[in-house]
Amino acid sequence: MLIKTLILLNFYVLFTIGTSLWHYECLESYCEKTLTTSNTSNGLSLSECNILCHNGAAIWPKPTGNVTVSDLVEIDLKSFTFTTTPQTAITSLVTEAFDIFTKQIKKFVSCKVFLGKSNAIDVASVQVVFNILDQKLDLMTFGTDESYRIETQLTNNSVVYVNVTAPSFFGARHALETLSQLVVYDDIRQRTLFPSNIFIVDGPIYSWRGISLDTSRNYVTPKAIKRTLRAMAASKLNTLHWHLTDTASFPYVSKSHPELSEYGAYSPSKVYNNDTVKTLIEYARVRGIRVVPELDSPAHVGEGWQTTGVVTCFNWKPWDDYCVEPPCGQFDPSQDKLYDILEDVYGDFLSQFDPEVFHMGGDEVNVNCWNSTSNLTKWMVEEKGWNLTKEDFLDKLWPYFQDEASKRLYKAAGKEIPIILWTSELTFLDNVQEILPPSKYLLQVWERSDDLRIQTLLEKNYSLILSNYDALYLDCGFGGWVDDGQNWCSPYKTWQTIYDNKPEVIAGNRTSQILGGETALWTEESGTNSLDSRLWPRAAAFAETLWTSPSTNWEQAQERFLIHRERLVALGIDADEIQPEWCRRNQHNCRL
Ligand SMILES: *[C@@H]1O[C@H](CO)[C@@H](O)[C@H](O)[C@H]1NC(C)=O
Ligand SMILES: *[C@@H]1O[C@H](CO)[C@@H](O)[C@H](O)[C@H]1NC(C)=O
Ligand SMILES: *[C@@H]1O[C@H](CO)[C@@H](O)[C@H](O)[C@H]1NC(C)=O
Numbered sequence: 001m002l003i004k005t006l007i008l009l010n011f012y013v014l015f016t017i018g019t020s021l022w023h024y025e026c027l028e029s030y031c032e033k034t035l036t037t038s039n040t041s042n043g044l045s046l047s048e049c050n051i052l053c054h055n056g057a058a059i060w061p062k063p064t065g066n067v068t069v070s071d072l073v074e075i076d077l078k079s080f081t082f083t084t085t086p087q088t089a090i091t092s093l094v095t096e097a098f099d100i101f102t103k104q105i106k107k108f109v110s111c112k113v114f115l116g117k118s119n120a121i122d123v124a125s126v127q128v129v130f131n132i133l134d135q136k137l138d139l140m141t142f143g144t145d146e147s148y149r150i151e152t153q154l155t156n157n158s159v160v161y162v163n164v165t166a167p168s169f170f171g172a173r174h175a176l177e178t179l180s181q182l183v184v185y186d187d188i189r190q191r192t193l194f195p196s197n198i199f200i201v202d203g204p205i206y207s208w209r210g211i212s213l214d215t216s217r218n219y220v221t222p223k224a225i226k227r228t229l230r231a232m233a234a235s236k237l238n239t240l241h242w243h244l245t246d247t248a249s250f251p252y253v254s255k256s257h258p259e260l261s262e263y264g265a266y267s268p269s270k271v272y273n274n275d276t277v278k279t280l281i282e283y284a285r286v287r288g289i290r291v292v293p294e295l296d297s298p299a300h301v302g303e304g305w306q307t308t309g310v311v312t313c314f315n316w317k318p319w320d321d322y323c324v325e326p327p328c329g330q331f332d333p334s335q336d337k338l339y340d341i342l343e344d345v346y347g348d349f350l351s352q353f354d355p356e357v358f359h360m361g362g363d364e365v366n367v368n369c370w371n372s373t374s375n376l377t378k379w380m381v382e383e384k385g386w387n388l389t390k391e392d393f394l395d396k397l398w399p400y401f402q403d404e405a406s407k408r409l410y411k412a413a414g415k416e417i418p419i420i421l422w423t424s425e426l427t428f429l430d431n432v433q434e435i436l437p438p439s440k441y442l443l444q445v446w447e448r449s450d451d452l453r454i455q456t457l458l459e460k461n462y463s464l465i466l467s468n469y470d471a472l473y474l475d476c477g478f479g480g481w482v483d484d485g486q487n488w489c490s491p492y493k494t495w496q497t498i499y500d501n502k503p504e505v506i507a508g509n510r511t512s513q514i515l516g517g518e519t520a521l522w523t524e525e526s527g528t529n530s531l532d533s534r535l536w537p538r539a540a541a542f543a544e545t546l547w548t549s550p551s552t553n554w555e556q557a558q559e560r561f562l563i564h565r566e567r568l569v570a571l572g573i574d575a576d577e578i579q580p581e582w583c584r585r586n587q588h589n590c591r592l
């Protein structure tokens with residue numbers, strides 16, 4: 001019955017799709033919609049024109065090296081095969097990545113695929129030959145070379161050989177993303193096309209290209225996180241910074257302290273257990289994405305820690321006396337027990353994520369919270385001989401916490417792994433280098449791009465990850481949730497603002513200290529259901545800024561960006577609309 005229905009549906013689609021009256025002509029770097037006459041009946045479809053016409057062949061992010069893409073030939077979509085070095089550490093990764101690729105190209109040419117092979121006799125097949133130099137590297141690390149090179153050769157009109165050369169699996173995987181963007185469906189003649197002449201040299205400018213995702217303020221289902229990972233891979237983003245926990249909820253299931261999620265998750269089902277975490281990490285890895293977990297502290301802790309006695313100010317009121325948003329909560333650094341628990345929980349994170357770098361959060365500590373905790377102030381004065389000035393809290397107490405906590409992290413890791421911290425009052429202390437040596441700490445900047453203190457951090461030799469909120473916070477521009485105004489970082493950050501947020505402009509002659517950046521989604525006002533439209537396509541705009549470091553601005557990228565948004569939609573991502581469809585079909589007509 002099901003098969004019968006499918007066959008009927010197939011015929012229905014076959015006989016009811018009309019032929020477009022329009023074709024496209026390539027004018028310099030855009031495609032112009034043109035009425036088809038008998039003289040122009042062999043005109044290009046929009047997808048063909050997009051591939052052949054756009055400078056950079058509509059590839060997103062735009063390649064950094066030479067690009068030649070021409071000579072479209074009809075191919076059989078089901079004919080893609082590959083060869084690679086057998087039986088090495090990465091053979092199964094390559095096989096999986098290729099499997100993802102073949103499914104992806106079917107989605108990109110959309111429903112037409114089940115119309116099957118065309119009747120044309122000279123339909124070519126495609127064979128991808130991988131030459132991957134490092135056959136051992138199966139994890140993305142700081143030094144991973146993600147570059148690749150693609151060359152093709154057409155053999156007697158029947159086989160397109162695609163030669164992919166890459167230093168690592170991760171580069172080869174990016175090559176597959178590029179190739180998938182070059183498989184197009186010609187909706188005038190109902191056939192799948194692929195360029196038989198490709199020469200592309202490509203590799204990213206910045207090595208840290210990420211998204212920071214908060215799953216504490218509102219829970220995000222693993223399924224939605226997988227969608228995010230798919231869209232990231234399609235945009236060649238390589239880092240998911242997972243802000244797993246916060247004051248509002250603790251969805252992470254800790255093996256050593258299961259009470260944290262038992263008390264702190266919104267519900268027993270709104271958790272990330274061992275299997276879920278493992279599945280997501282693997283889902284990310286085959287897509288060229290490392291997952292960096294964050295356990296934010298000493299502020300941004302609350303729910304879940306109720307039974308441990310190491311958190312103070314939890315849900316104190318009025319909340320704006322003790323924190324930046326409800327509920328309040330902060331570790332009490334004087335509690336010795338705190339560090340024992342942290343060592344256990346760090347151990348849980350490390351054994352699951354095996355990260356080469358750990359994010360310890362470290363933002364928005366509230367001094368008044370600490371100063372209002374009598375056991376703590378008593379300890380500071382009587383045990384430590386400190387006073388209770390702001391300097392005592394910032395220069396002594398907070399560094400004491402950071403020192404003790406990082407020692408426990410190192411102990412759990414069995415070595416000194418690099419730590420990331422958000423910028424804060426701590427990182428802007430004059431003597432920050434003594435407290436947080438630049439050789440051990442990376443800083444993630446969330447201040448405005450024009451904040452002069454960014455320059456100071458660079459001069460102090462810190463390596464930075466940029467998440468400056470004036471461009472990269474994707475939660476801005478919605479209504480307030482603690483009052484009825486706009487939210488704190490309004491206005492909305494447009495894709496244009498994001499695209500034009502250039503690290504080189506922010507860092508000037510110290511750009512080499514910028515590892516890269518992350519767009520950030522704090523989920524007070526989003527979650528599973530609005531995730532896609534908050535993130536996409538905007539996070540893809542920054543993906544090109546980081547990959548390509550374009551010398552041009554958003555205006556030169558707009559046509560390609562619209563094309564890329566269509567790809568995300570084809571992958572099942574509910575990416576937000578950014579223009580009427582008319583603009584995509586009538587290129588260069590919507591600009592002011
Ligand atoms: C179509 O081609 C014929 C012959 O080349 C020419 O005379 C005619 O003007 C063309 N028509 C259009 C609409 O371009
Ligand atoms: C890229 O193109 C330029 C200009 O055509 C050429 O000089 C250069 O050799 C090419 N690079 C590679 C890697 O082919
Ligand atoms: C074309 O080349 C392929 C692969 O080299 C070969 O198998 C095939 O027989 C050739 N076809 C023709 C028509 O020569």
Ligand SMILES: *[C@@H]1O[C@H](CO)[C@@H](O)[C@H](O)[C@H]1NC(C)=O
Pocket residue numbers: 129131151163164165
């Ligand atoms: C593929 O490219 C590499 C590097 O450019 C080259 O060494 C190799 O011979 C090529 N292989 C084929 C089958 O063309």
Ligand SMILES: *[C@@H]1O[C@H](CO)[C@@H](O)[C@H](O)[C@H]1NC(C)=O
Pocket residue numbers: 255274275278
């Ligand atoms: C979680 O999975 C890892 C392997 O990925 C295993 O070593 C560990 O024991 C598991 N923990 C729990 C609580 O099941």
Ligand SMILES: *[C@@H]1O[C@H](CO)[C@@H](O)[C@H](O)[C@H]1NC(C)=O
Pocket residue numbers: 309310332375
């Ligand atoms: C603070 O001190 C009081 C009295 O000594 C004790 O009952 C309480 O448990 C302490 N609180 C914490 C968080 O240690």
Ligand SMILES: *[C@@H]1O[C@H](CO)[C@@H](O)[C@H](O)[C@H]1NC(C)=O
Pocket residue numbers: 385386387
């Ligand atoms: C604390 O304050 C007193 C009085 O101002 C001062 O004499 C003392 O040096 C201060 N102690 C510390 C550790 O700063």
Ligand SMILES: *[C@@H]1O[C@H](CO)[C@@H](O)[C@H](O)[C@H]1NC(C)=O
Pocket residue numbers: 367368371388389390391393
């Ligand atoms: C902490 O509280 C004491 C009084 O309880 C006050 O004298 C001091 O100024 C406060 N410190 C800060 C940094 O507010």
Ligand SMILES: *[C@@H]1O[C@H](CO)[C@@H](O)[C@H](O)[C@H]1NC(C)=O
Pocket residue numbers: 459460461
């Ligand atoms: C930064 O590093 C450079 C090179 O390692 C060194 O010469 C310089 O003194 C350092 N600057 C500071 C402020 O630590």
Ligand SMILES: *[C@@H]1O[C@H](CO)[C@@H](O)[C@H](O)[C@H]1NC(C)=O
Pocket residue numbers: 508509510
């Ligand atoms: C880098 O730029 C700053 C000003 O932005 C300038 O003071 C400094 O001399 C420059 N350093 C070098 C090495 O050019």
